[in-house]
Amino acid sequence: MRSFIEEIQAIVGPAGLITSPNEVAPYATDWRRRYLGKPAAVVRPASTAEVARVVRACADSRTAIVPQGGNTGLCGAATPDASGTQIILNLSRMNRIREVDARNNTMTAEAGCVLATLHKAAEERGRLFPLSLAAEGSCEIGGNLSTNAGGTAVLRYGNARELVLGLEVVLASGEVWEGLRGLRKDNTGYDLKQLFIGAEGTLGVITAAVLKLFPLPKSRATAVVALQSPEKALALLDRALEGCGERLTGFELFSDFCLALVLRHFRDTAAPFPRRFPHYVLMELSDTQSGGGVRALAESVLEAALEEKSILDAAVAHSETQARALWKLREFISEAQAQEGPNIKHDVSIPISRIADFISATDQELARAHAGVRMVTFGHVGDGNLHYNVSINRLVHDSVARFGGSISAEHGLGQLKRAEIQRYKSALELELMRKLKRALDPHGIMNPGKVL
Amino acid sequence: MRSFIEEIQAIVGPAGLITSPNEVAPYATDWRRRYLGKPAAVVRPASTAEVARVVRACADSRTAIVPQGGNTGLCGAATPDASGTQIILNLSRMNRIREVDARNNTMTAEAGCVLATLHKAAEERGRLFPLSLAAEGSCEIGGNLSTNAGGTAVLRYGNARELVLGLEVVLASGEVWEGLRGLRKDNTGYDLKQLFIGAEGTLGVITAAVLKLFPLPKSRATAVVALQSPEKALALLDRALEGCGERLTGFELFSDFCLALVLRHFRDTAAPFPRRFPHYVLMELSDTQSGGGVRALAESVLEAALEEKSILDAAVAHSETQARALWKLREFISEAQAQEGPNIKHDVSIPISRIADFISATDQELARAHAGVRMVTFGHVGDGNLHYNVSINRLVHDSVARFGGSISAEHGLGQLKRAEIQRYKSALELELMRKLKRALDPHGIMNPGKVL
Numbered sequence: 001m002r003s004f005i006e007e008i009q010a011i012v013g014p015a016g017l018i019t020s021p022n023e024v025a026p027y028a029t030d031w032r033r034r035y036l037g038k039p040a041a042v043v044r045p046a047s048t049a050e051v052a053r054v055v056r057a058c059a060d061s062r063t064a065i066v067p068q069g070g071n072t073g074l075c076g077a078a079t080p081d082a083s084g085t086q087i088i089l090n091l092s093r094m095n096r097i098r099e100v101d102a103r104n105n106t107m108t109a110e111a112g113c114v115l116a117t118l119h120k121a122a123e124e125r126g127r128l129f130p131l132s133l134a135a136e137g138s139c140e141i142g143g144n145l146s147t148n149a150g151g152t153a154v155l156r157y158g159n160a161r162e163l164v165l166g167l168e169v170v171l172a173s174g175e176v177w178e179g180l181r182g183l184r185k186d187n188t189g190y191d192l193k194q195l196f197i198g199a200e201g202t203l204g205v206i207t208a209a210v211l212k213l214f215p216l217p218k219s220r221a222t223a224v225v226a227l228q229s230p231e232k233a234l235a236l237l238d239r240a241l242e243g244c245g246e247r248l249t250g251f252e253l254f255s256d257f258c259l260a261l262v263l264r265h266f267r268d269t270a271a272p273f274p275r276r277f278p279h280y281v282l283m284e285l286s287d288t289q290s291g292g293g294v295r296a297l298a299e300s301v302l303e304a305a306l307e308e309k310s311i312l313d314a315a316v317a318h319s320e321t322q323a324r325a326l327w328k329l330r331e332f333i334s335e336a337q338a339q340e341g342p343n344i345k346h347d348v349s350i351p352i353s354r355i356a357d358f359i360s361a362t363d364q365e366l367a368r369a370h371a372g373v374r375m376v377t378f379g380h381v382g383d384g385n386l387h388y389n390v391s392i393n394r395l396v397h398d399s400v401a402r403f404g405g406s407i408s409a410e411h412g413l414g415q416l417k418r419a420e421i422q423r424y425k426s427a428l429e430l431e432l433m434r435k436l437k438r439a440l441d442p443h444g445i446m447n448p449g450k451v452l
Numbered sequence: 453m454r455s456f457i458e459e460i461q462a463i464v465g466p467a468g469l470i471t472s473p474n475e476v477a478p479y480a481t482d483w484r485r486r487y488l489g490k491p492a493a494v495v496r497p498a499s500t501a502e503v504a505r506v507v508r509a510c511a512d513s514r515t516a517i518v519p520q521g522g523n524t525g526l527c528g529a530a531t532p533d534a535s536g537t538q539i540i541l542n543l544s545r546m547n548r549i550r551e552v553d554a555r556n557n558t559m560t561a562e563a564g565c566v567l568a569t570l571h572k573a574a575e576e577r578g579r580l581f582p583l584s585l586a587a588e589g590s591c592e593i594g595g596n597l598s599t600n601a602g603g604t605a606v607l608r609y610g611n612a613r614e615l616v617l618g619l620e621v622v623l624a625s626g627e628v629w630e631g632l633r634g635l636r637k638d639n640t641g642y643d644l645k646q647l648f649i650g651a652e653g654t655l656g657v658i659t660a661a662v663l664k665l666f667p668l669p670k671s672r673a674t675a676v677v678a679l680q681s682p683e684k685a686l687a688l689l690d691r692a693l694e695g696c697g698e699r700l701t702g703f704e705l706f707s708d709f710c711l712a713l714v715l716r717h718f719r720d721t722a723a724p725f726p727r728r729f730p731h732y733v734l735m736e737l738s739d740t741q742s743g744g745g746v747r748a749l750a751e752s753v754l755e756a757a758l759e760e761k762s763i764l765d766a767a768v769a770h771s772e773t774q775a776r777a778l779w780k781l782r783e784f785i786s787e788a789q790a791q792e793g794p795n796i797k798h799d800v801s802i803p804i805s806r807i808a809d810f811i812s813a814t815d816q817e818l819a820r821a822h823a824g825v826r827m828v829t830f831g832h833v834g835d836g837n838l839h840y841n842v843s844i845n846r847l848v849h850d851s852v853a854r855f856g857g858s859i860s861a862e863h864g865l866g867q868l869k870r871a872e873i874q875r876y877k878s879a880l881e882l883e884l885m886r887k888l889k890r891a892l893d894p895h896g897i898m899n900p901g902k903v904l
Contacts, residue, residue, distance in 0.1 A: 101805050102690075103686060103804060103805035104803045104804045104805035104806075104836075106803070148639050148643075154636065154637065155636075159636075159637060161643070162610075171880075175880055177878075177880060177881060178878065181856065182803045182856065183802075183803065183857065183858050184611075184804075184835040184836050184837070185602050185606065185611060185801045185832075185835050185836065185858070185862050186858035186860070186861065187599065187600050187602075187858070187860045187861060187862055187863065187864045187865070188858055188859060188860045188865055188873055188876075189650075189865060189873065189877070189885050189903055189904070190647065190650070190651055190655075190884075190888055190903075191600075191613070191649070191650055192881065192884055192885070194643055194647070195646070195888075197643070198639055198641075198643055199642055214697075215693050215694050234555060238554075238555060241667050242667050243741070244740065244741075245666075245698070245739065245740030245741070246697070246698040287697065288693075288694065288695065288697030288698075289695070289697070289749070349635045349636065349637045349638060351553065351556045351634045351635065352557070352636075353553050353554075353556035380637075383636040383637050384556075384636050384637065385636070385637045404633065404635075405635065406633070406637065406638035406639070406640055407640060408638070408639045409635070409637035409638065410639055412639045413639070421640055421641065425641070426629075426630065428627055428628075429629060429631070432623075432629065432644055432892075433641050433642050433644070435892065436642055436647075436888070438891070439888060439891035440884075440887065451641055451642075452641070
C-alpha cells in the first residue's frame, strides 16, 4: 500500500491526499452514521486529468474506488468497506462552473459544485436550475447525478436524469469519456450518459455535466389543503393538473400524525387550520408570468373542490413568509421523526393511481402484524413517491411490489438495499445489470459492494 | 433455410409469415426507397410470446433479425441487407393498447400501435400524448422509441425517450425483459430501458411501452413572424421562453427560399404577409387553461419585439383554419423540395446559442465551395435541430462538428450514417458502444450493419 499511496500523492499533491485517521474520519462514515468505513486514503483530485490518473493507478493495482461528493446520501453508497484497502475518491475540489450559456439554457458544472451554488449561478443569469432537495446546501451535483436525485420539483421538471444533456466521465480504465454535449437532440447511437446517471459510481466517475436551465418563475402561489383521505388527495391532483398544467410544481401529502410530530418538536411552527384534519396537501403553483394569475388559479381550483366537498378546507398563503411557514410543516417531518425516536425510513414509489389503495392496504397489514406501530406517511405524491416510515421493512416492501411499485424511488440502493433488491428484481434484470457492469468495469474496482 | 422457415411458421402461423416476393417487396425497402433489401422472410408475430420464440429460433440458428414498425424511417435502419439470409421482424400486428391509466397519466401500448391511434386514445380520456411528427398516421410507437423520435413538440415535451416510463423488451437471447413500470421515480439500479430507446433495434426488440400522458391543452395560439436573420429568431426565442415558459410548444424557423418552394409547388398555400422577408418563425403557444389568455400573451410578446424592431412583422392566427394554413407553410417544405429536384437532407443539431453563427459560417463555406448551391434551411430551432438540406454532406457535417453539434438530431444513424459517424465520434465512444453491443447481443444477430 505504501508505494501506491506515494504514487497517488505524486498525482494529486499533498493538498489532494488525506491519510491521518482524524482527518479521514468525517469522509469514512455516511450522513446518518449507519455505515463506518476504513479507507486506505481519501483522495481529492483537483481536475479531470488528476481523476483519470488516479483511476488508472487504481486500475493497475486493482484498488477499489469509492466515489464521493457532498456525502449526503441515505443508502451508504459513498462509504467504503472496513477492509482498509479501498480509497475514497472525493470530488469536492472540482467545483468550477465551467460555463453558463443562457441562450442555450445550459450550464456546464464540475462534479464538486454544491447544488445551491448552481441555483445561484443560474438565477444570476435569469434562469432556473430546478433540482431541489433538503441537502442542497451541501450535496454536490456529481453525487446528485450518480444517484439520480429526486426532490421536491420532480412533478414539474423530472428527476436529475432529465436535467442532464451531457457528461464527462472517467471510466474504470482511467480513460476520459468526453460527452459534454449541450444538445437537446442527438440521435447518433447509444445514449451512454444514461448508464452513468443513477449508477452510484459503479460504472465510472462523473467529473462534469451539462445541465438544463429553465425560465425563472416570476410568480408563485402556495396553498395548504385539508382532506379526508389519500384518495381525495389523488382526486385533487387530477383536478389541479387538468386546470393548472405545468404551473403545478409541488404536490406533497402528509398525515395529521406527521403534523403532530412537527408541532411537538418545532416550537416555531403552527397548525395551518383552527381545527385538525386527517390529511393535508401542500400545493404549489408557479408561472413565468408575473402578477396574481397563479394565485387566482389556485383559488379557483380549490373553490371548485370545496364546493363539491372533495376537500375539507383550504388556505392560500398571502405572503412569502406564510408560504415558507407552510413548507416548514412538510420539510421538518423527517427531523421531527428523528427526534421522536428510532424509526425506519422507506423511500418507495407506486403508480399514482394506486397510492390510496396501497396506503390503506399496507396500513391495515401493519396494524394486524404489529399492534401499536405508528405510520409516518408523507411524500411527493405528484410523483408517486412516498416516504412510508415505520419499523417494518419486509411487509412494506412486499406490499410495494404487489402494487407495482419500487422500493427505492429516489434514494438509490447503495449498501442499504443491495441485498433487499435481490428479492424484487427478476434474475434476468439482475443479470443484465451484471453484464453491463462487467462490460464497463471488468476488474470490479468501481464502488464494489454497492447496488449489485 | 427451409426447415428454419418451417420452424418460424410453426410459431407465428400462416398469418404471421410472408415469403412470396410480391408480398415481401413493400417491407424490403425503406420509405425513401434508398435501400433495397432481400429478406429470407417477413415475420409478423401477434404477441410478445411469439416474438420471444422467433428471436430464440433466430439465436439458435444465428439468423440476423431486422426489427420493423411502420417502416417510415429516414436512415434505412429497418431495411435488411441483400444477402437473403436476414429476416424482417415486423411488429405491426402487435397493436393493442393494453391500458390507459388516466389518473397515473400513463398508457401501456404494444409496439405496433400507430402513433395517431395513441393520440386518439389519450384524447378520449382527456389526456395528451405529445409525440408528434409528419409520419404519425403510419409510424408505430415501437419504431418511434427504437429511433428516439423527435418531431414538433420536443421544445416543450422532450424527445420520445423522455416520454417513456417502462419497456417490455425481447432480448437477443429470446428472453423477455419485463420492465413495464408506470413509475415516475425508480432508483433501483441501472435504468435499462434507456439502452433500448434509440438503439435502432441493435440491442433487443421493444414489444411494449408505458408512455407518459399530459393534461390536454385547452387553448392555443399560432403566430407567424418575419425576421431579418436567424440571429433575430434566437433573440425572439429567448424572449418567448422568458415570457411564456412552458406555454411555448412550437418554434420553427424557415427561410424565404423555403417559403418560395412551398408556394410554387402547393397551389392552395399563400404567403403570410403582403411583402416578403428574409426569414420566418412559426410560433405556437398552448395552455391547459381555456380562454384567450394565451393569445393575449402571444400578442404582447410580439408587440414588444416589434416595438424594439427586433422583428419585422407578425400575425397571430384568428381561427383554427388560419393556424392550420400557417403550419402548412412549414410542413410542406420537405415535399416541395422533393418536387423541386434532387436534394440531400441533413438532420443536424447545434447548441441553440450557436445556431446563427453556424448557419452563416456554413452558408458562406458552401457558397465558396459550390457556386449556385441553394440552401433549404429550416428546423425545430427551439431544440437546436436544423434540417439543412443541400447537396454537400462532408462540408456541412464538419461544420456541425466544429460548432459542437450532432450529425443526426432526430433521424438516427441506420445504414445511412453508419460510416459517417466514425468520423465524428471518438474511438473511445465507439468502443464503449461496441462493448455494450457485445454484452447484450454476443452473437450479433440484432439488426447487424446498423448504427455500429
